[in-house]
Amino acid sequence: MDDLVLGFRFGVFFFAGGVVPNPLDIRFQKVSGLSGEVAIKSVKEGGQNLYTHRLPDRVDYKNLVLQRGRMMGSPLNLEFEAALSAFKFAPSNVIVTLLSEDQIPLTAWTFIQAYPVKWTMSDLNAEENALVIDTLELAYARMLPLGL
Numbered sequence: 001m002d003d004l005v006l007g008f009r010f011g012v013f014f015f016a017g018g019v020v021p022n023p024l025d026i027r028f029q030k031v032s033g034l035s036g037e038v039a040i041k042s043v044k045e046g047g048q049n050l051y052t053h054r055l056p057d058r059v060d061y062k063n064l065v066l067q068r069g070r071m072m073g074s075p076l077n078l079e080f081e082a083a084l085s086a087f088k089f090a091p092s093n094v095i096v097t098l099l100s101e102d103q104i105p106l107t108a109w110t111f112i113q114a115y116p117v118k119w120t121m122s123d124l125n126a127e128e129n130a131l132v133i134d135t136l137e138l139a140y141a142r143m144l145p146l147g148l
Contacts, residue, residue, distance in 0.1 A: 005106055009099040012066060014076060015092050025076040029133075030067040031096055034109060036060070036143055063118070063137045064094065064111055070121065070132040080136060083116040091115040094138065095146070107146065114140040 012031060014022040041057040071077065082088040091113040098106045118137035122130070 005098060006101075007098065009101065009103070011097045011099065013095045013097065015094070022075050024071070025074055028066045028068045031065070033062045033065045033137075034096065034143075035062050059142075061140065061143055063139050064096075064114065066136045066138070068134055068136075070134050076136065077134075080116045080119045084119060089115045091141075094140070110144045110146060111138065111140040112142040112144065114138040 010028075010031060011026050012028050014025050037060050039057045039060050040054045043053040043055055045053060079090060082090070092115075094111040094114045095108055096111070097108040100106050115138060116136065117139045118135075120135040122133040122135075124132070
């Protein structure tokens with residue numbers, strides 16, 4: 001059981017301009033969309049009717065989805081507002097790091113040239129005393145696993 005990894009200790013690190021880490025936007029309650037898939041293309045061979053060749057075509061990625069309580073004064077919120085209201089984008093690299101119980105990095109993934117594509121805020125309800133949750137979606141060019 002000691003070799004199994006728990007998924008509730010993690011950090012998300014945004015690098016403005018690809019270099020400088022953003023110290024405010026690191027805490028999230030949930031990260032999803034960590035996946036990649038090789039797309040397949042079928043090639044038919046002349047005279048061969050029993051099968052088609054299935055060849056690797058490209059790698060497709062889902063959007064990186066981050067959830068957290070609403071933060072005021074966040075640079076990431078400003079970036080989403082610029083993308084959604086002014087159609088201005090400043091792609092940056094994002095690293096998601098899975099941590100041990102001692103806060104030691106176990107593994108990580110780098111998302112190259114990530115940029116905002118969707119923002120959703122939880123419902124406002126006068127009958128509930130609940131946190132306002134932001135869901136932030138990022139598209140990116142490529143995901144690179146970092147072997148730690």
